[in-house]
Amino acid sequence: MAGPMVEIRWHARGGQGAKTAAMFLAEAVLDKGKFGQGFPEYGPERRGAPVRGYTRIADAPIRRHCSVEEPDIVIVLDSTLLESKSAGVTAGTSADTVFLINTSESPEAIGKRLDVDGAKVYTVDATQIALDSFGRSIPNMPMVGALLVVEELMTIDELKIALAKRFSQKFSQAIVDGNVTAVERAYKELRSA
Amino acid sequence: MSLKKASELTEGGIITEAGNASEYKTGDWRTFVPEFVVENCIQCLFCWIYCPDSAIAVDLSGEKPEVTGIILEHCKGCGICAAECPPVKKGKAALVMVREAK
Amino acid sequence: MAQNLVALAGNEAVAYAFKQARPHVGSAFPITPQTEMMHKFAEFVANGEVDTEMILVESEHSAMSAAIGSAAAGARTFTATSSAGFALMWEMVYVAASLRLPINMALVNRALSGNINIHCDHSDSMGGRDSGWIQVFCENAQESYDTALMNFRISEHMDVRLPAMTNYDGFIISHTEDALYLLDDDTAYDFIGPYQAKYALLDVENPITVGPLDLTDYYFEHKWSQMEAQKRVFPVAREVMSEFGELTGRSYDFFEEYRLDDADLVMVVLGSSAGTTKDVIDEYRDKGVKVGLLKLRLFRPFPVAEIVKVLAGRKAIAVLDRSASFGGFGGPVFTEIRSALYRQEQTPIHNWIYGLGGRDYDLKQVAEVIEKLQQIAAGEELQEVNLLGIRL
Structure with missing residues (x-):
């Protein structure tokens, strides 16, 4: 593998936008001169079922096409998945893995629930931020905002531009604006935490 | 008949010569042959319409088309023309099937 | 030359290549994981980005049949399918190759049942390996896009005239957002060139018969011509890949x-x-x-x-x-x-x-x-x- 690569694994429930986020991020990093790869794990597509998504980011074209088994970063959009054996949030993780969890709980409390020694845990209440910003409990984009605190893939302003560009093809201006507000708030909340 | 070699064929078996069925002679297939009795013919052209092998000779040069006989190299002797020929003069049909001497 | 770096899923990338080939006709029936490919292409048609007659048929057997009719009429034609859809095309897949019609197909590889499974393996395309089609397998979105472009040139070459499959792995490529370089539309089309029919049913000045009965006297000779056409793919593919390499900087070979x-x-x-x-x-x-x-x-x-x-x-x-x-x-x-x-x-x-x-x-x-x-x-x-x- 030429150059370093960041491997991200997303855990969520169907409908929370893990697929959108995983693929969005892969596209957004292009403007930073990096190569991205994003894909979800496809299965029976049911709202509420545990799902996974994957994002890889590297300086060179990404060659491997397997799922992320030893993630650098684990992002959990629904904290009820922490105790789910089938979701496998901690599978393949090491002491270097960073966990970014959507929850109102503290990193310490989540660390205990994860049951991983010395886990690096960041938490942000992305659901509340999403509800406040655009009135729907879809926490994917605020989690991308928070991710920038954990891994400096781009500046928050660059993210906002990329988000507005991508979302305006598909969503109303209100939803676009709400998501832009949400990513910024999640970023700021986690940075000052 | 000598068959063409593989290298002499069009790709995909496409046939590029239009209307080449007339080159395929089927006149030696028959046992019975229609005999054309010109004096009984009312020129209704039913035989020409029904013939499955386009074996009825028609003269188109006059004011009206006129049946002139049978194209024997294509006629298979099926007898449809004789069956359809209207018996306007009882017992005097214009097409009569007869056993062909071979 | 300037190329645009974008992030697209494999299906979108191949739909883009097909659009750039400006096919006269496309016929397809949706099946996972090919669906997004034809959706994307239909969107190009709806937006007026390409002037293709898109035929939305009622089955894959019809998709391939319509493609055959279209190609025999003299049109650049594409279709796309996966798995069971390819299986339903089966007899017409052979007819397309036997009639030497350069139809281009995206085969988004998916397991052939059962039990029912939507994910990737190569059992669908391997079933068609003896059908007379050109088959190329691709590693990622970039290669799928490039191969789709090159396959038009190879399949339509007057020495070849065979249908071609661009195979890419279902979900693993088709649904993965991946970075790739795209040619601009005119450069891509100039590379492929306008379609030239060898025989066309719509050429009323030169009437032809397509698909006559072919029995013990000539069938074997026609199969020979398919075998020979497959051999002629090698020099043609080399030439096309080399030209593509000069144009894009991305070189390809048989392997x-x-x-x-x-x-x-x-x-x-x-x-x-x-x-x-x-x-x-x-x-x-x-x-x-x-x-x-x-x-x-x-x-x-x-x-x-x-x-x-x-x-x-x-x-x-x-x-x-x-x-x-x-x-x-x-x-x-x-x-x-x-x-x-x-x-x-x-x-x-x-x-x-x-x-x-x-x-x-x-x-x-x-x-x-x-x-x-x-x-x-x-x-x-x-x-x-x-x-x-x-x-x-």
């Missing part, structure tokens, strides 16, 4: 050799698995293990002479098949490679069948094969046909 020059141990794979394999080969190279990869792109026609030249004299070869040949001796790629090398000095060639129904082909599995290859090269007698990544 890609990765760290193969001095390799004692060789893995042979098709499709998206090649990239995963390369990453692990790099790790083993760092440890001093002389292992390399032959990524086969062109499966039909099978480039036997070139493969023999590259694989002869190696210490051990592993051929990976993403499809099974039930009751046969190993998978289809294995039997082909092994048969090709029959006259060479005895290189052990082993087979691993893997990834059926989309089972993840991960880094550990590549490592497992390389470890086994080392044992085989050291003289150990191991089983010839094996399964990889399965619970037994």
